[in-house]
Amino acid sequence: MASSTRRDLIKSAGAIAGGVSLMGASAAASSGEATRLPGIKVAGYDYDRVKGIMDGRAGIEGADVSFHYQDIYSVNELAFGDDKPYEVSELGLIPYVNKFINDGYRGYTLIPIFISRVFRHRNVFVRADSGIEKPEDLKGRKVGTPGYGMSANTWIRGFLKDEYGVEADDMQWIETTKSSDAGELSGSGWSAFEPGGESPYFLPDGFPLTPGPKGVDEGELLLSGQCDALITAITPKAFIEGDPGIKRLFPDVKATEQAYFKKTGLFPIMHVVGVRTSAIEENPDLPMAVYAMYSKAKQIAYDDLETTTSLKVSLPWVTQEYEDTRRLMGADYWRYGIEANRKELELVMRYTYEQGLVKRREDFLKLFHPSTHTT
Structure with a gap:
């Protein structure tokens, strides 16, 4: 029953875009016939849920689709810069919200494919x-982070307030100039503390945010006693290596995160998919075609997790874990579309405003292409 429900979802998504031949606007206008596009380049991480795009099982009718591996640092830099080489790109949702509201950015238009989602209780560490x-x-403690405005941190501050009554300004924030996984940082808020620097945040006067010492990453900051806790998407190198001086705030992370889901129904969104706005102007059907492609690729990932004759994932009990997850979160637990994610999207807009990341609060629908609003 659960499997048929998921397959109905992908059939529905495919029907929206199925049979639609994408064409260049000028070619369509002059000949009235569909012409095959020279290529649609897709960028992002190589998740199991995009494997079907990578190997060609999920594509777009009338277009040659190619997948290009890029990490989130690279895709954000390219998308928010002048080049924009990819027609379709994974993007950090909260960085996009910030650019859209604060800078009037319109280089990419979002579609409701929430390609990266992570429960973030696991990302609070303490000495x-x-x-x-x-x-x-x-409350009252010093908290280190490689970036106050990181997507993960925004969600963590959100649940600390909503679930535990801990406000962002109850903590003293120290923003490092280095991370233990990416080295020296150039785009984080610490640049606001340099001579002539301008803060990327809209925090009230006196908000407790200060720069960390040069060349010291978040793990070093914690273990040296310069802060008491870390809030970060990055698992500190010291924790990975088993340093006894660092531990998670929530010892049983899985139980805590599952309890959070049971109570709230929230599955935090980190990254989203955007379509280059100039490509949409050439091909107005592209947003829904991309939506259908990603939906089909997700179904392929679900089917692989369900396979028991030969395990396609290198975990001995992956099928049991998959079944447990479906029982808790529903058959289509990695949900795409506007309606199924309305609560998370409304929270993102609230959190970014309340936490001083944006200068005004907007309706989240403005971020997404109109053709996707009924998904």
């Missing part, structure tokens, strides 16, 4: 001797 045992203990 073992800090005395911090519960979220409320963070």
Whole structure:
């Protein structure tokens, strides 16, 4: 029953774009016939849910689609820069919201494909001797981060406020100039503290945010005693290596995150898919065609997780974990579309405004192409 429900979803998505031949606007106008596009380049991480795009099983009728691996740092830099080489790109949702509202950015238009989602209770770390045992203990403490405005941090501050009553300004924030996974940082808010620097944030006067020492990453900051906790999407290198001086605030992360989902129904969104606006102007059907392509690729990933004759994922009990996840979160737990994600999207707009990342609050529908509003 669950499998047929998921397949109905992908059939529905495919029907929206199925049979639509994409064509260049000038060619269509002059000949009235569909012409095959020279190519649609898709960029992002190589998740299981895009494998079908990578190997060609999920594509777009009338177009040659190629997949190009890029990490989130690269795709954001390219998309928000002048080049924009990809017609379709993974993007950080909250960085996009910030650029859209604060800078009037319109280089890419979003479609409701939420390609990266992560529960973030796992990303709060504390120094073992800090005395911090519960979220409320963070009040008045120094918290290190490689980026105050990171998507993960925005969600963490959101649930700390909503679930535990801990406000962002209850903590003293230290923004590092280096991360343990990406090295020196050039685009984070610490540049606001340089001579002539301009803050990317819209924080009230006196908000407790200061720069960290040059060349010190978040793990080093914590273990040296310069902060008491870390809030970061990055798992600190010291934690990975088993340093006893650092631990998670929530010891049983899985149970905590599952309880959060049971209570709220939220599955936090990190990254989204955008279509270059100039490509949409040439091919107005492109947003829904891309939506259908990603939906089909997701179904392929679901089918692989369900396969038991020969495991396609290198985890011995992957099928049992998959079944447990479906029981908890529903058959189509990695949900795409506007309506199924309305609550998360409304929270993103609220959190970014309340936390000083944007200068005004907007309706999230403005971010998405109109053809996708009924998904």
